[in-house]
Amino acid sequence: MVKSITRRERRDRAAAESSSLAWQIREFVRHHGQGEMTATAWLEVLKRQAPDAVRVAPEFPKGSAQFGRRLRELKAGLSLLKIEVSSTRSARGRIIRIESADHAEARLHFEATKPEREAIRKAREREEKQLLQAARASLKPRREPKRRKTS
Numbered sequence: 001m002v003k004s005i006t007r008r009e010r011r012d013r014a015a016a017e018s019s020s021l022a023w024q025i026r027e028f029v030r031h032h033g034q035g036e037m038t039a040t041a042w043l044e045v046l047k048r049q050a051p052d053a054v055r056v057a058p059e060f061p062k063g064s065a066q067f068g069r070r071l072r073e074l075k076a077g078l079s080l081l082k083i084e085v086s087s088t089r090s091a092r093g094r095i096i097r098i099e100s101a102d103h104a105e106a107r108l109h110f111e112a113t114k115p116e117r118e119a120i121r122k123a124r125e126r127e128e129k130q131l132l133q134a135a136r137a138s139l140k141p142r143r144e145p146k147r148r149k150t151s
Helices: 007-018 020-032 039-049 064-080 101-139
Strands: 034-038 083-090 093-100
Touching: 007 020, 007 064, 020 034, 020 039, 020 064, 020 083, 020 093, 034 039, 039 064, 039 093, 064 083, 064 093, 093 101
Parallel strands: none
Antiparallel strands: 034 093, 083 093
16 A cells, blocks of 8 residues: 655655755765764754855855754655654753664664663673582582581
C-alpha cells in the first residue's frame, strides 16, 4: 500500500528543497554524515562552506537565534529528505544534532541495545568472579577440621 502524501508534507518538502539553508545542511550531511554543535558553531560551519551568493542571500540566517528559528521551520521538510534534527541541553548550551536518517537509525539501535549489553557485561563479570573464587578455593590447602576432645 502506497502512503499518500499530505498537503503539509508537500509544503514542508518544497520549503526544504527551495531553502538555501536546507541545501547547505544537506551538503554538510552528504559529506560528513552527522554533526553535533551549538547553533553558533553550526552557523559558522555552514557559512564557511556556502558560496558568497548564498551567504549574502536575505533568507540565510545572520545570527544563531535566526538560525535556530529557521531550522525549526525546516525540521519537518528535512525529515522528509531523510535528515534528522534534534537538540538537547548541556553545560555548553543547546546542542543541535543534525544527521542523516541512516545515522539516526543506527544510533537509535545502538542506544536501544545498550542496556542489554550492560546486562551481558555484568553477567560476565559475575561469572569471572565466581570462576576466580573457585580457582582460589581449589589452590588453598585443605585443613583438617579440628577434632573435639571428648571426655
